[in-house]
Amino acid sequence: MSEDRRDSAMQGSPEPLPHAGSEIDDPQFTDKSYSQGQLVRRRFFRHKGAIAGLAVLLFITLLAFTSIGVGGISGWWDKDYTSTGTVLNGGQPTMGWFYLGEHPFGQDSTGRDYFARVMRGTQVSLIIAFVVGIASTMIGTVIGAVAGYFRGWAESLLMRVTDLFIIIPLLVFAAVLGRIAGDSGIFVFALVLAAVTWTGLARLVRGEVLSLREREFVSAARAIGTGNWRIILRHILPNTVGVIIVATTFAIASAILLETALSYLGFGVQPPDISLGSLISEYQTAFTSRPWLFWFPGIFILAIALSVNFIGDGLRDAFDPRQGKDG
């Protein structure tokens, strides 16, 4: 629709009539033309919610990784998340309006600094969420593209497998596999979660591919003898990028919640490592006596999930050319 408008915008310029014989649709580009990527970027940066989400997510990520450091590199926060100490002032948060104090988020019952613990939990949750998002996207895209492009027995087989994954309750499935993999570290755990959450994307990509493979540019590519994989990689998948990116964003948001739920139930990240979910689980009994042990990880879960969802929303609007613009 926006393209049509643009066409008429070009023709709308008060040009003298081109002389007879020349084509009427001469490229009189009076306005600047944008590539598809530029268009998407423009629309995305106009979406206030998405920009706010992006800012919050960046802030949380930077905070989590720079404060306590990552992988042996130490950060600017001088305490770590494992060492115990004396409990000061009942472990109350010391954070005020313009100062942090000794333990900004307070301490737990054994005197561990709660800020450092929440930061570590955020790191783990973010890593898991992004690994799950990216890995499940890759699995889903490959399966969806193969099923959609080749049709026939490959499609039947892959889609039945997809159905099989869908009918098993996700939480139960993930809990069983996660318990087995939980001890092998967060990356293995994340890959296991990815292995059970690719189904939605596979169906989505298959649908896109089914409609794209009937387009004439794919027929044209086949008619000149292009191989199947080249058609998929060069002609079909680039045209599904919008759908895939948007779905990935939402997959990341739901992965955070899934990981949190599993860790809360005790099937996810295993001690001594912690995630936001396991923090809540660990201190759930302290809710009445030390509510901050519950609030801080809760707020971080909420902030991350919300900001990622907002980014996804902005991306979806940016990729959807049908959205109208009100004057």
Place this chain on the structure above:
Amino acid sequence: MTTVENTTAQPIDDGTVLSFSGLDVKFNTEFGRVHAVKGISLEVRPGEVLALVGESGSGKSVTSTSALGLLPRNATINGAINVAGNSVDTMTDRALRKMRGDDVAMVFQEPMTALNPVLSVRTQMVEALELHGKAYGKAADARAIELLSMVGIPDPEKRLYQYPHEFSGGQRQRIVIAMALSCDPKVIIADEPTTALDVTVQAEILDLLRSLKDELNTGILLITHSMGVVADMADRVAVMYKGDIVEQGSAREVLTQPKHDYTKRLLDAVPRLGSRGETEPVVQGEGPKALEVNDLVVEYHRQGKEPFRAVDGVSLSVKRGEIVGLVGESGSGKSTIARCALGLIPAASGEVAILGEDITKMRRKPLKALRKRIGVVFQDPASSLNPRLPVGDCIAEPMDVHKIGTSKSRRDKVAELLDAVELPRDVANRYPHELSGGQRQRVSIARALSLDPELLVADEPTSALDVSVQASVLKMFTHLQEQYNFGCLFVSHDLAVIDMLADHVVVLKDGKVVEQGARHQVLADPQEEYTKRLLMAAPVPDPDEQRARRLERYEFMKEIGEEDHGLHLEEAPTREDLMGRSAGGEGKMPPGVSGGN
């Protein structure tokens, strides 16, 4: 053009059923404001057909939609729109809803999508009647039956309860017209009502509209890009170009003595049957065959049913350096043959030999090598280029796939091809969406020629283009064919286009060859009844000639015993009578002044 402000809008009752004065529409888009309609004035009187002609993007549809108050919210409308004496722009939503259907009705372009597929025809027709309080219950059913028989649907009592998919495309368009008529509107807006239909069906629908207009004294605003349809239907014509009306007058004046340059150019671009006369065959005797199809059968498999035979025992051949035109109506199997010749769909039986090799029995490797020697151009310029690849990469793609040349030599070839299709070289860095339809189709042709093919398969390459663009693309195509000397299978539904291009014509119907032979022989002296019907149904852009052709067609239909029942085909008021009313109406008419009276 001055912009008339909203305040001047007042109900004027001057005998027009629809009038625009100083209509000016702007759209606010992401890219700034677009001036779609620039202060135009038009009137439609009862019983009159005003044709609004122009190319895509000229603002025709925006003009007509504004009469229904259906423009999107980002539109800024100035000027006065009057429907049956009421001003549209001051109406409330409720009044607008009442007006739609009661005073103005719309006939859409695509009969396949204008009807709701999950509701029966009865439900949809009765809904319109009941909403407007015209008739309820049994009375509404009776009225619906009456309307259906009026538009020539046989056995309306039974067919009323059927669903849209049970009707053919032409019948669906008749139903849409019946629905438009259901509340006795004063004016009907027909937005390209026959563009999606075959010529023979188009002729029937135009007959229907003509007889209804005389019977009911309804005004019709006919939006079209086809000059033939204008000649066949219109009393007056307004030519729109870039949001402005450049010429307005009686159909005969505008079509036979156009004043404005643009109108002249538009009329020159219309391909005319028989304009090329007799020509010598380009390839004498038995040349080497580029494509030979022998007794080809293609079947589509349907679940739980007999397979559908789309192509049934077709034989044809294309010699090197010759253009063979494949003509037929939709569903005749012409595109299926083209796709089969490209190896995109398998043949059920028979053989397809490309450059002497039968592709139905080929393995993958040699097939790929053979495909190097075939080029292809598809119909839809919007979908035949990958939107994610720059044009230069698109054209170079075949060379890339077959690993021909270095990246430097490919770039040179792309530049050479862009010159050949008359596009500037810097187009190579643009994306398809930045080009117009005609330019995209040129890119498709350049891509098809990138490997110097010996056979080119062109599936309706110009039917999605405007006439003037079509003319220049066809001219370029003929020129390229002489230069590169490829054999070409050219699929089209347009006999005039085939007449301009082809050396040899094959006429298809329901998957079978009806007639084939040299172009002049088939098109000037058709032997088969079907070919004759096709030729007679194609309208020509001259009102007098078209009227003669129409009468000739009625005679012919009577001869073969196929009359359109229920229509009044006796001669309506003569053209001269109608002409008298609008004589002198030329150029732009000042608002409020009806032309010539």
